[in-house]
Amino acid sequence: MSAAKRSPAAPVPGAVTPEEALHFAAVAREIMSQPLTETQGQAGIGTLREKRLHLVLKTYICPDVSCHERRLSPGNRRDGMVADVLTEDGRIYEIQTGGLYPLKKKIAWYLENTDCPVTVVHPLPAVKYLSWISPTDGQILGRRKSPRRGKVTDVAPQLYWLSDFVGNPRFSLCLLFLDMEEYRFQDGWGRDGKRGSNRYERFPTALRGRVELTTPAQYAACFLPPSLPTTPFTAAQYATATGIRGKATYGVLHLLVRLGVLQQAEKAGRSQCFLRASAGELSETAPSPICPE
DSSP states (O other): OOGGGSSOOOOSSBBHHHHHHHHHHHHHHHHTTOOOHHHHHHHHHTTTOHHHHHHHHHHHHHOOOOGEEEESSSOSSSSEEEEEEEEETTTTTEEEESSSSSGHHHHHHHHHHHOOOOOEEEEEEEEEEEEEEEETTHHHOEEOOOOOOOGGGGGGGHHHHHTTTTTTTTTEEEEEEEEEEEESSSBBBBBBOBBBEEEEEEEEEEEEEEEEEEHHHHHOOOHHTTTSSSOOOEHHHHHHHHOOOOHHHHHHHHEEEEEHEEEEEEEEEEEEEEEEGGGOSSOOOBBOOOOOO
């Protein structure tokens, strides 16, 4: 296909300022240039198996390493939690580069035992290059650009694990859209060894966008596209409009109902229908692309 006929790339959600992009790039370059054992040694406890993507995000959020891996233990209790970042003004940041399920216990503990605002920081690829590593001699076997570009709805399958906290004014989900270099061992099954392969590392190279989700209106702006009808619609119609499939479709719909963004309507045959809440019921109309400082 000629360049003239290619559809334009979708814009990256949540634009960042040039200063923010430069700051992120400087942090990434510094950490990527250091041996992994050295970067681990800078942060102290809890970082023996920490990947550099995690450390880049943690340093970007808060460059003061004395705020990293801070233990919170109210009173004399010994069953506290270690926060990835606890800033001097009392904000907790948890960086989660994989699935969000492992954070359920920590987030619940923070909200129950502290007064701190809690933000989960989760990276998504804006542009990703994938390189394959030979499992026998470590040589790079090939590199290609992934056709997929990150979007906010990519986090939909993970929202279920945070559903107990979504809507709490002290809880936020911050999505960072990054350019990444991903390296995988070509050790899977199949003729090319790629299916079921093991990931070695992801290296972030640039920050392209940032979206924070806190209020019901922000979730509505990101998970209710304009193409949805204003009349009652089914889960199948929602899946078609958003690209959110499977169990995640119903997970997001019921989350939006709980937030007051949607209402359950009468069934159409055997299909449950949903209806948008009136605009006056939401206090805001657009997502904030900026994480709290």
